[in-house]
Amino acid sequence: MMKLYGVIGDPIAQSMSPIMHNEEFKQLKVDAHYQPFHIIHQDLKTAVEGMKAIGIEGFNVTAPHKTTIMPFLDGIDPLAQAIGAVNTVVRESGGFWGYNTDGYGFIEALQTAWKEDLSNERVLIIGAGGAARAIYYSLLARDVVNVDICNRSVANAEKMIAECPYNGVSKALTLDDAEERLANYTLIIQTTSIGMYPDISDSPMSMENLSVDTFVSDIIYNPFETAILKEAKKRGAHTQNGLGMFIHQGALAFEKWTNMKPDVDRMTKIVTKQLGGELC
Structure with a gap:
């Protein structure tokens, strides 16, 4: 059965994460899909409950939800707790646990x-x-x-x-x-x-x-x-520039979800191409 992952934010259409993660799922032959979800502040609690109910295995969190999502999670990693922000959520023991890979x-x-x-x-x-x-x-x-x-x-x-x-x-x-x-x-x-x-x-x-x-x-x-x-x-x-940070935080999230190391060079190339840039 295909596993579902995603990213939540407001706005979210600009996110490069779906193309990056879905390509890695494909290359590593992981039966999974990564989906962007446009979630507004007022719907955040309901969205987290819904994602848990439908069996989403993990997701990224971007602005403006990195801090406000924390009360709705089942546990927070100590570093994320200290930072006061979560950008990666992992299903663990049936609950959602928050991490910060930034x-x-x-x-x-x-x-x-x-x-x-x-x-x-x-x-x-x-x-x-x-x-x-x-x-x-x-x-x-x-x-x-x-x-x-x-x-x-x-x-x-x-x-x-x-x-x-x-x-x-x-x-x-x-x-x-x-x-x-x-x-x-x-x-x-x-x-x-x-x-x-x-x-x-x-x-x-x-x-x-x-x-x-x-x-x-x-x-x-x-x-x-x-x-x-x-x-x-x-x-x-x-x-x-900041592209490396974006790629590596995503790679750390991918590894937490799948216990597999993604190809960082491949991720970099696909995002760079999507952004219309050139590798230095």
């Missing part, structure tokens, strides 16, 4: 593109929203302890640091302070929506003080190369 997906993409051992890196995260929180907590959970956060609202960065249950050495900075100290960091992670299509000329900060060979990552992948990545590359930095 942060670990980012880390795996970074390790693939750059280096395996990140423990001694000096990291700056730009932004203090949901994506920043997932990445920050996941880095500290993986023993990357020197992670500073800069944000337009320093209070939000301070709050994120204070609430983190993992040990780290972190400072909350203004954007101006972070710009002045860029040379102190070996890894810079841009997590805001600044520079996303259609505002592709916007950048959260100048890269003027960037050190050569710093690695700069932007979680945006539309456009494939944001203004901040273009400037960083001109100054000698290694760069990475």
Whole structure:
């Protein structure tokens, strides 16, 4: 009997997840289908109950439901609980359990593109929203302890640091302070929506003080190369867009559902083609 998986969000038509997961099901000969579900906030509880009732094995969660879905699940993984957001739901022992693969997906993409051992890196995260929180907590959970956060609202960065249950050495900075100290960091992670299509000329900060060979990552992948990545590359930095994070978080979800490792390279190629881009 075919197993059913999916993704819920509002909106959801733009999601690249169905084409990515359905191709892997096909290639790995898994009798399953991945379906997008447009769920509005008011229907979320009913939708989760309905998905459980019809036997859906697992699903992804995207905006705006990553936080609001948590009370309707039967259990939450400790990392997802700490982050305060769920992006992957797995049927376990007849119930729905929530996980967050965003942060670990980012880390795996970074390790693939750059280096395996990140423990001694000096990291700056730009932004203090949901994506920043997932990445920050996941880095500290993986023993990357020197992670500073800069944000337009320093209070939000301070709050994120204070609430983190993992040990780290972190400072909350203004954007101006972070710009002045860029040379102190070996890894810079841009997590805001600044520079996303259609505002592709916007950048959260100048890269003027960037050190050569710093690695700069932007979680945006539309456009494939944001203004901040273009400037960083001109100054000698290694760069990475957000496509790898999207692919790897999906691959981790796929593995949780099926206990099978998907082909990350194949997933990358199919999503890149769908987005009309080219592999770098």
